[in-house]
Amino acid sequence: MPICIPNSYINPNVRTVGVSKLRSLNASKLRGIDKTLVIQENDQPLAVLLKYDEFLIMQKQLMAVLETQAVMSDKDEINSIVSGLNDVKAGKTKTIEEVRNSLGKAKEKG
């Protein structure tokens, strides 16, 4: 049984439409859609149609949350990042070329 949440509660740009709406859609209409469509039949939500750009943004936000969570669950890594931020504030940084040169590893400029 899906949890029923009013769509407008999540986003006022969400509109609920019936399955028959799909039949009227073509490429030019899809390009012109400015709302996210929840497609339902008999009051049962079946699918969501949203702009690809919005889908990508959601994916990126999800990835950012997962990445942040992964970092925060590793104390050594979070300490390393904080230490790095302190180095940047204190101006204690070296260019990558300086580091490579000191390693005797002159990189070809690409």
Added chain:
Amino acid sequence: MRKYTVQLSGSAEKTYRKICTSARECVAVGDLSNPKVTILKVVDDLIDKAIPHNPCEIGRELSHPLTQVFWVSRERLHIFYAVSPKFHTIAILSIWDTPKNEARFRQADAILRQMVLSGQLDHLLVQFGLRPVLPGIRATLSAVN
């Protein structure tokens, strides 16, 4: 587009030196296919190509509470960086070779619990215009070991 200058923090420099030394030891004995050599190639590729061009691209920034920190990753390797106060400069904060076992990414329950307890989920919900987690749920979760 003009490339950003890349700098390394102390901890990033330490890790980079370690990766270089390990790779060089493998190369010295002719073991060019060793994963340590591959890691150096990946790190160099990310530092030279992925980061300097459009480093603050949407989707590269971590979420709360690590906003202002950006990342790029390839397979197990993650590089975290921030915009330096110096002109057109990026500072690499840390180079992270994650453990092979990335099962935690699949441990949804554990991740969600930690997100609720840390308040990270509340921050995300507010961004989407939703109500934060009910206090009772947080209390129940914090009581579970």
